[in-house]
Amino acid sequence: MTSQIELSGVNKHYGAFHALKNINLSIAKGTFVALVGPSGCGKSTLLRSLAGLESISEGELKIAGERMNNVPPRKRDVAMVFQSYALYPHMTVEENLTYSLRIRGVAKAEARKAAADVAATTGLSHLLKRYPRELSGGQRQRVAMSRAIIRHPKAFLFDEPLSNLDAALRVHMRKEIRALHDRLHATSVYVTHDQIEAMTMADHVVVMREGVIEQQGKPLDLYDKPANKFVAGFIGSPAMNFIPALVAEDGKSLTIDLGTVKHRIAIDHQVQTGRKVTVGIRPEHIGITAAGQGIFDVPVSVVESTGSSTFVTASTTPELTVVETGRGTARAGEMIGMNVDPANLHLFDETSGLRL
Numbered sequence: 001m002t003s004q005i006e007l008s009g010v011n012k013h014y015g016a017f018h019a020l021k022n023i024n025l026s027i028a029k030g031t032f033v034a035l036v037g038p039s040g041c042g043k044s045t046l047l048r049s050l051a052g053l054e055s056i057s058e059g060e061l062k063i064a065g066e067r068m069n070n071v072p073p074r075k076r077d078v079a080m081v082f083q084s085y086a087l088y089p090h091m092t093v094e095e096n097l098t099y100s101l102r103i104r105g106v107a108k109a110e111a112r113k114a115a116a117d118v119a120a121t122t123g124l125s126h127l128l129k130r131y132p133r134e135l136s137g138g139q140r141q142r143v144a145m146s147r148a149i150i151r152h153p154k155a156f157l158f159d160e161p162l163s164n165l166d167a168a169l170r171v172h173m174r175k176e177i178r179a180l181h182d183r184l185h186a187t188s189v190y191v192t193h194d195q196i197e198a199m200t201m202a203d204h205v206v207v208m209r210e211g212v213i214e215q216q217g218k219p220l221d222l223y224d225k226p227a228n229k230f231v232a233g234f235i236g237s238p239a240m241n242f243i244p245a246l247v248a249e250d251g252k253s254l255t256i257d258l259g260t261v262k263h264r265i266a267i268d269h270q271v272q273t274g275r276k277v278t279v280g281i282r283p284e285h286i287g288i289t290a291a292g293q294g295i296f297d298v299p300v301s302v303v304e305s306t307g308s309s310t311f312v313t314a315s316t317t318p319e320l321t322v323v324e325t326g327r328g329t330a331r332a333g334e335m336i337g338m339n340v341d342p343a344n345l346h347l348f349d350e351t352s353g354l355r356l
């Protein structure tokens with residue numbers, strides 16, 4: 001498939017600060033890509049570099065096959081949708097939508113027709129005469145998206161567009177944005193610090209840390225086979241449990257260290273005997289049984305239920321979190337047994353953090 005956006009060896013320096021480090025990323029036409037990572041990892045810088053709002057220090061950026069390094073933002077033919085909406089407060093919805101066409105010389109009647117068409121797609125037809133202050137957060141976000149759509153850009157660039165909305169509306173809007181992307185056969189790059197948003201919306205997730213792409217791939221591939229401990233801890237909620245361990249002399253089991261107690265658990269592939277590793281176990285991959293019935297027993301410190309699922313914290317060192325479906329059976333202050341399937345264990349080198 002042809003690449004709509006292609007970054008090769010991209011670096012960005014802000015003075016002495018190295019904000020993007022050797023970024024290589026190829027985005028096929030029609031793909032929805034999410035850039036995720038903790039605050040300050042460089043995801044906004046990367047998005048702004050695509051838009052031309054930041055210049056890149058080294059490397060090459062191509063959009064639809066054309067080198068864009070020195071092309072000004074307005075000539076890149078990409079549309080950015082911001083968290084702050086960036087609507088003109090003194091203009092009606094219709095004027096906000098037609099403005100970018102009008103300044104490009106499109107005739108008034110044609111621009112109004114385009115606005116009406118886009119508004120029909122985004123459910124804004126009845127709001128065209130309103131001012132931004134007369135709209136809800138979700139409606140303003142829809143105007144911001146409509147304003148991007150009306151230009152038929154080569155790519156949509158979203159910078160945390162849902163951060164200002166409440167939880168229920170976020171869930172609704174993420175479906176709406178994804179549906180729009182599909183309907184328009186768009187190419188979208190979406191920045192978020194919310195890994196659930198990234199996992200549910202994107203075809204391709206790019207996980208960044210300190211200016212580096214730590215891993216990129218399909219959402220569930222990142223969940224199933226995180227390349228390192230950082231990605232393992234970042235993708236998945238609640239976060240993966242990490243336990244220090246030593247590979248036993250048979251190379252097929254581990255001694256995990258839970259503070260005061262050590263336990264032997266089986267692994268499903270051979271690892272060098274005596275190697276120090278970190279074992280990762282997702283909270284949803286631990287089974288709870290009665291004490292004495294599992295592979296090992298732990299004391300329960302906290303039980304939190306949302307009704308549909310129950311979060312159990314074991315007061316081991318490090319603490320372990322387990323998610324059970326439904327109300328669960330664990331009680332704070334009691335002992336429980338834990339079971340893990342060796343196929344669900346993730347092993348990382350203790351020093352490098354890389355997957356084994």
Ligand SMILES: Nc1ncnc2c1ncn2[C@@H]1O[C@H](COP(=O)(O)OP(=O)(O)OP(=O)(O)O)[C@@H](O)[C@H]1O
Nearest residue numbers: 014017019037038039040041042043044045046193
């Ligand atoms: N104009 C600038 N001058 C110097 N440093 C900057 C500038 N803009 C950003 N940075 C630094 O570059 C790093 C990456 O910033 P960026 O805004 O891309 O992070 P982010 O991943 O989008 O974070 P957040 O989720 O908090 O928005 C940060 O450490 C930031 O302090």
